[in-house]
Amino acid sequence: MSVMLNRILRPALKQAQLLSAVKNKQPLWRHETLVSASSACDATIRSLEDCLEVNYGGAPMRFNYVWLRDHCRSDASYNSSTNQRNLDTASIDLSIRPDNTTVQDGHLVLIWPGGHVSKYSLSWLAENSYEKNKQSTIQPRILWNSDTYKKANIPSAKWESFMSCDDEVKNFLQNYLLYGIAFVDDVPATVEATEAVTQRVSLIRETTSGRMWCITSDFSRGDIAYCQLVLDRHTDTSYFQEPCGIQVFHCLKHEGTGGRTLLVDGFYAAEKVRQQSPENFELLAKVPIRHEYIEKSENHRNHMTGIGPVLNVYPWNDEMYLIRYNNYDRSVINTVPHDLVRRWYVAHRELTNELRRPENELLVKLTPGKVIFIDNWRVMHGRNSFTGLRQLCGCYLTRDDVLSSARVFGLQA
Numbered sequence: 001m002s003v004m005l006n007r008i009l010r011p012a013l014k015q016a017q018l019l020s021a022v023k024n025k026q027p028l029w030r031h032e033t034l035v036s037a038s039s040a041c042d043a044t045i046r047s048l049e050d051c052l053e054v055n056y057g058g059a060p061m062r063f064n065y066v067w068l069r070d071h072c073r074s075d076a077s078y079n080s081s082t083n084q085r086n087l088d089t090a091s092i093d094l095s096i097r098p099d100n101t102t103v104q105d106g107h108l109v110l111i112w113p114g115g116h117v118s119k120y121s122l123s124w125l126a127e128n129s130y131e132k133n134k135q136s137t138i139q140p141r142i143l144w145n146s147d148t149y150k151k152a153n154i155p156s157a158k159w160e161s162f163m164s165c166d167d168e169v170k171n172f173l174q175n176y177l178l179y180g181i182a183f184v185d186d187v188p189a190t191v192e193a194t195e196a197v198t199q200r201v202s203l204i205r206e207t208t209s210g211r212m213w214c215i216t217s218d219f220s221r222g223d224i225a226y227c228q229l230v231l232d233r234h235t236d237t238s239y240f241q242e243p244c245g246i247q248v249f250h251c252l253k254h255e256g257t258g259g260r261t262l263l264v265d266g267f268y269a270a271e272k273v274r275q276q277s278p279e280n281f282e283l284l285a286k287v288p289i290r291h292e293y294i295e296k297s298e299n300h301r302n303h304m305t306g307i308g309p310v311l312n313v314y315p316w317n318d319e320m321y322l323i324r325y326n327n328y329d330r331s332v333i334n335t336v337p338h339d340l341v342r343r344w345y346v347a348h349r350e351l352t353n354e355l356r357r358p359e360n361e362l363l364v365k366l367t368p369g370k371v372i373f374i375d376n377w378r379v380m381h382g383r384n385s386f387t388g389l390r391q392l393c394g395c396y397l398t399r400d401d402v403l404s405s406a407r408v409f410g411l412q413a
């Protein structure tokens with residue numbers, strides 16, 4: 001089986017060579033020919049069968065030849081003013097190899113059959129190598145429990161400066177990216193001001209809940225959010241194929257008791273599971289789970305479903321990027337056989353236990369003026385039961401646009 005696979009991946013290797021390599025347990029790459037070797041003051045290059053090995057400081061990096069041709073940054077191949085590829089990738093010969101390989105002034109220079117020249121700075125190659133990227137995080141984060149979040153003493157942004165000063169928004173976004181929650185204080189207690197504050201950061205994502213929504217416990221919609229009962233920790237819109245990126249809450253009025261907001265860093269809890277039982281983490285990251293929103297009332301008819309694992313992880317570096325966790329909206333499990341179902345419940349229980357540890361629960365009373373932004377892909381929210389009139393307004397924001405704003409400010413996101 002592995003021989004078959006290798007044959008497909010390395011067609012140039014002779015079957016006999018391959019078999020003897022497998023038999024002698026030699027690494028297969030030994031059989032690849034060292035076509036040329038050139039060195040510069042800071043880099044060594046080796047041409048292998050289907051890739052170029054570049055030694056430049058850290059671990060050796062390997063660049064496939066088609067990849068190199070595809071990533072040529074010459075004017076003919078790439079439009080650097082729009083940052084878009086001109087080259088038709090389908091026109092590249094899949095067995096292409098450069099005729100000439102040199103390093104000049106910190107650049108790798110390749111001459112391809114037909115004479116096209118490609119030049120890549122070594123630092124660009126290092127930055128964009130798989131070897132580098134499998135070790136880096138897309139988004140640096142500080143995972144927290146109640147204590148560590150409080151000790152970090154993160155300042156809230158202030159309405160006045162938030163609305164007028166980009167640096168205030170930048171600092172706010174930095175906190176938001178690191179912790180998955182961030183606050184703006186002194187916001188006028190109106191839907192309009194709440195809308196204005198969110199538009200400093202992103203676009204509003206209109207959903208079936210509305211654009212800006214304002215809820216009281218009036219049972220106006222077919223969902224338990226619209227009552228006075230306790231709501232356990234959860235992420236919203238888990239029934240969307242792409243759950244909403246950001247949840248914004250502003251409590252405009254509360255004449256009564258209770259109704260504190262519960263926040264839990266889902267990544268903190270999930271990392272605990274990863275450390276304690278990697279097999280449970282993997283199940284939560286693999287088993288597809290459906291969530292559902294079914295509403296049948298006079299004014300609203302909806303049937304949404306979203307399918308995906310509870311934990312979503314980038315496959316090349318194992319970084320977590322999205323949690324779907326909503327026990328209210330979780331639908332029928334019918335995507336895996338019974339033995340996996342049993343193991344999935346064990347894994348889900350372990351995650352739930354971590355999410356429910358009292359030391360992980362941050363409780364905040366949202367008061368008029370305090371707007372909270374919650375990373376709905378990471379931080380769970382819930383609330384205590386409450387009495388009296390409570391008016392909560394807010395909206396969802398599109399994640400892509402929040403991250404884009406952050407990157408435009410020069411933040412890593």
Ligand SMILES: C[N+](C)(C)CCCC[C@H](N)C(=O)O
Nearest residue numbers: 209213223225235236237238
């Ligand atoms: C009020 N607000 C619009 C925020 C929520 C309504 C949707 C609640 C749903 N159970 C969910 O978790 O997505």
Ligand SMILES: O=C(O)CCC(=O)C(=O)O
Nearest residue numbers: 225231236261382383392
């Ligand atoms: O009432 C609250 O504080 C939050 C309710 C909730 O979970 C939601 O609206 O998404």
Ligand SMILES: [Fe+2]
Nearest residue numbers: 225235236381
């Ligand atoms: Fe919610």
